Amino acid sequence: MNTSALPAAAPSVPDRGDVFAFADEETKQAATELWPHAVIEAGVHVPSVTACVLRMRVDGVERYAKYSLLGVSLVSLLRGACGDWDQIRRDQAVYVRRQDSLTKRETAQLRFLATLGRPKACRALGSSRGVLFTEAVPGPSLAELLLQRPQDSAELLAAPLRELHRLHLPAAQYGPGAPAPIRERSIASTFKRRFHGPSGQAFLDQLGEQRCAPEERDRLVELLRQAVARLRRFRSPTLPSNHVVTFGDLKPEHVYFPGPGEQPVFIDPGLQPGRACVDTAKLISRTALLLVATRPGDQAGRQITGGIDAVLHAQLARLSSRVREAGLRELLVLWLMDTVNIVTSYLSAPAALPLPAQGEAVLQRAAVVCTLLDQLTDGLACGLETDAVVEHALTLIRAGAS
Structure with a gap:
């Protein structure tokens, strides 16, 4: 034979x-x-x-x-x-x-x-x-509180970032006691590793094979292919600040509030060197996905996106206009990279693997998420002012929450 x-x-x-x-x-x-x-x-x-x-x-x-x-x-x-x-x-x-x-x-x-x-x-x-x-940590998570008390979103989102202020120091200041980093949870490293070269293109080609209907899958893959191509062309600007120790995996479901007057408690750290904006970017990315996945309604959507806007302004308020523009652009690119990372994780998951409830909900609304990624990366690629792209992002997220 x-x-x-x-x-x-x-x-x-x-x-x-x-x-x-x-x-x-x-x-x-x-x-x-x-x-x-x-x-x-x-x-x-x-x-x-x-x-x-x-x-x-x-x-x-x-x-x-x-x-x-x-x-x-x-x-x-x-x-x-x-x-x-x-x-x-x-x-x-x-x-x-x-x-x-x-x-x-x-x-x-x-x-x-x-x-x-x-x-x-x-x-x-x-x-x-x-x-x-x-x-086990008692109390509701930040994700739960945002949906229960959307009118308090600005303070709720600011609380974990305030707690991280003491952590955000150069690693050298911690001396030999600093633990080894968990770079596997880095936004930029994950994006670069996943979409690098021919293997990255093959990964995109296979997205949704076990999670989407064929006609929907083709559209999602094309939107993501364009968003990834644009994000790969963006380069982080050189900002006058050193890397600090970041929490590295700051999500609304990773922060718990045990009770009134108590410190929030963080789970699942991914400490790693980076700019402090890495933590803000992931928090905003996952909060935006929470809104799209749960659809809490127009009023709650406006209140929570208002909280996101307040956090962005607070993070950048003390910077000069030139540095502020560069800082906001870097944060937005990281935000979009993180969203691409997690939505492609869900889309590439084998059908046999149970997903978190939010992951299943994001897949149900993958077209909304991928359209958002396409429009925002296109705005950045076309040279729109970053403030305008962020405002468009908040508008799209509000619409997605309804």
Whole structure:
């Protein structure tokens, strides 16, 4: 038989059931090692595109367990980016012992923030076998409060940024105690890695294959292809400011408010060097997606976009007009890059991977998000003043919230 005429076998991708069963078993073993005499009750999985997250109880007290495989997202892993399941298990056995594993870096960052005191972070309870255990934080998240109290949006959005003021110092000022960065959560690095060269074009070509109807998918891919091409041409201006330590993953669902008069509590840090505007950009990007996904109505949309506008003005108020324009443009480009990063994560996710509720809602309104990205990147590419592009962005988000 002429085997050269046969098509090459499709690469084997890991099965979602195998991945989660393995993560569950590792989590159970890790919890037993850390609390050998405790009563351990496994709970439900928390949908995530990044890691296997399990809600559980230890002697009746709620905990969260996070298991990361090879430091990559579940989306990439389940798409076969790290090989088949046998290969992943072999590599994971080595990876969890590395001092630079994602779990060890995140544990170190939470402990660093605990010594710093502000911002206040959830407590790391321990880590073992590549599993990080953290306490459950009481109270509503920033995302929940924005929808419950949209009239207070300006203060609610300003609160976490105010807490980060103490963190935003050059890394050198922290000395040898500064933890290793988690650059995997960098907006710009993620964008560059994902859309670089031929592999980036192939990634765009495959978007939505398991998540969208064919006719819708073609339109979304074309809008995203244009937005990505424009964003790749933009360069961050050189601003008269040094890099500081940023929180790195500031989302409305990563900030909790335990009670009146108490500090907000942050979860899932991604500390990394960058400009302080990185944190503002991600907070605004994810707040805008929250509005489009939940559609709280015209009045709430106006109030929350008003809060976004207030935060932008406060962040840039003390700068000269020239530096302010450059700073606003840099922030807007990062905001749009982050939106591209997360919407393409949702679109590329295998159908077997459960998405967070907001992720599912964003996919239902992907046409709105991709149209927004297309129009705003086009405005920047055509040389419109950044203030005008931002105003157009807020108008589109308000419309999307209705």
